[in-house]
Amino acid sequence: MSTPIALIDCNNYYVSCERAFDASLVGVPVIVLSNNDGCAIARSAEAKALGIKMGDPIHHLRDKVRAHGIRVLSSNYTLYGDMQRRVIAACEAFARDHEIYSIDETFLDLAGFEDRDLVAHARAMRKQVQRWTTIPTCVGIAETKTLAKLANAAAKKQSCFDGVADLRDEDVRRDVMQAFPVGDVWGVGGATARKLTDLGITTAGMLCDMPMKQARAVGTVVLERLVAELRNVPSAAVEMVEPQRKGMAVTRSFGTPVTTFDRLMGALTEYAMRAGEKLRSHGLVAARLTAFFHTNRHKPDRPQYAGSRTVTLHPMTNDSLELIAAARRAAERVWRDGYAYTKAGIMLDDLVAADMRPRTLFEDDGDKRARLMGALDEINGRFGRWTAVTASQGFKREWKLRSEMRSPSWTTSISEVPTVRA
């Protein structure tokens, strides 16, 4: 028998984080918007009940917002990241190990806890999270990750589970899978769901019974592994160590369209600075940098252009100034006048741990630069991002994204901690 896995998932996570610090948001419909205040990416139960879907553009929702008094917030990732640490801290005593899957979901390795009543164990954990953070959660228990995800979804949807579903028993598993739409299975997206439906496979139970060979033909090894996991055969373990990251990106939509190369470089400079910071905080260097920018793809009647160029970084580097120079080289080659650009970004690939990077023969002493970057990170860490900037980055930042309804940094900025009067 394999070891049990739990998946703990926070309910309406961003909204729950906001509610932890603003009681007036409790019990009313609330939505949290994406970067640039573009579309709804988190919805309270009340907002979902009003028919608001994940990804709905806010400008399609104005009438509903007015009619139902929906509270609308910009996203506050600093707050959500900090709350995540608290949620995980509350879970630590309940598992041997954990793997953070996303900002609101964590897999827990329950090896060593098998002889307990795991449903009671999970309930105690939920209570602890609620007490420490106020955040409501659901827990799915199973022996493969795919089934733990499915258990979690069942716990969320079916009130009979009361927030904790355990799918280790085969009969329970069968019952739940039989009622579970195939398109809701973790790893089955729109394209695969259509193919499966055409074959008459409409539930997780039917997918589980699909011949492995056929699964491979329909959806390559990915779907084959997925079917194995539904059959309770693990094909992915809980990852104790963080796997080596392969690439990273900093991309943003613009608050107002950009039409000049200087403005584009202003934005790319900022993204390259941020990318350098991310690299350094992970102790990595990059071998390749891609700069890209494009016009508004949602408006096909307007002139369209997408520029993208990859350049090699040699030596491999995490030096922001090198990244900025590389971004300029890349952008210059594909720049075109006469278009209104609405989005740009920097992508870094072929990442390697900084102390493992290959040395080049004529590499000059990088110590000075490394110290400069260290000082930059420290200043910006202590006094807030973009306290220290490069001259090319500039101070105007007209392109910067919209975020007009952001809640304060309740937990991470001393000037914004909540005041309590008694």
Place this chain on the structure above:
DNA sequence: TCTGGGGTCCTAGGACCC
């Protein structure tokens, strides 16, 4: 007027080599 920002994995196909 107005539509996110990250990531991962897999496959196909071209370039190149012997």
Place this chain on the structure above:
DNA sequence: TCTGGGGTCCTAGGACCC
């Protein structure tokens, strides 16, 4: 009619996730 047979490496793009 018929046009080697493998390899490797790289890139682009699809599909999926939150």
